[in-house]
Amino acid sequence: MTDVFSAGVLVYRRADAGVEVLLGHMGGPLWANKDASAWSIPKGEYEPEETARDAARREFTEEIGLPVPDGAWIDLGQVSYRSGSKRKFLTVWAVEGDLDPAEIVPGTFEMEWPPRSGRRTEFPEIDRVGWFDPTTAAEKLGKGQRPFLPRLTDQLR
Template sequence: MTEVFSAGVLVYRRGAAATTEVLLGHMGGPLWVRKDASAWSIPKGQYLLGEEHPRAAARREFTEELGLPVPDGPWVDLGDVRYGSGGKRKTVTVWGVEGDLDPAEIVPGTFELEWPPRSGRIGVFPEIDRAAWFDLDTAADKLGKGQRPFLGRLAEYLD
């Protein structure tokens, strides 16, 4: 089984009526365009174990995906989650950082993909096609199942 490592930053803010909100990105590209549930992600990306520190990778990937720097402030270690499918295991490490970014200011990075499949045409797509703030309950519906434990860990830290 192949193992990949990914690191990310979950930006949070304290919203109206004492609720906590998190900033998520909707996955870009043609596979996700019409999906909403489980189609959002914590800004994160892969790194090579032993070649880059996970926190440095989280900072780099946040900026690559959103086009904005990580907000200033303390980093809260939300730990690791491991999940896998299709012969690939993924370990994701996430930190929480309090901040208030405007989703309208996001300038996403891009990736190339042959689309439609086997067409020979290469398209350029945004890594995320939009970002938004969600309360923790709504965020749990938006995130893929493997990333949901980070929401509970953030809520525990904030209690």
């Protein structure tokens, strides 16, 4: 089993109805027609020579196309979960901010598509973003990332 280390930033805002979090819908053809468990905290992998916090900042900017909002970083800790033959360790911080989804300029990745065609096609890492209350966000996030939502609400109490 391979261990993979990732880090991310969960941006939140305070709305009239309560706290909302910013999630990105995973881009590419494999996720195009999915909604439940197809959204993610902006995050990505990093190597041992980079700190988790530096990687979280870098990955947020790469995926969203905007810098992490100014503000205090709230440490939401780390979770581990399995994904195929990998064991993933994800560290996340929360930062308060109010980003406009219309301003998002996602990074891209390349993959062979259609499969076994020999053609490489570029897709956005995140094809759209949205603000969600924690209950809705829990339905949209992959299972391994859900523990960060109650951690955030506990920290904000």
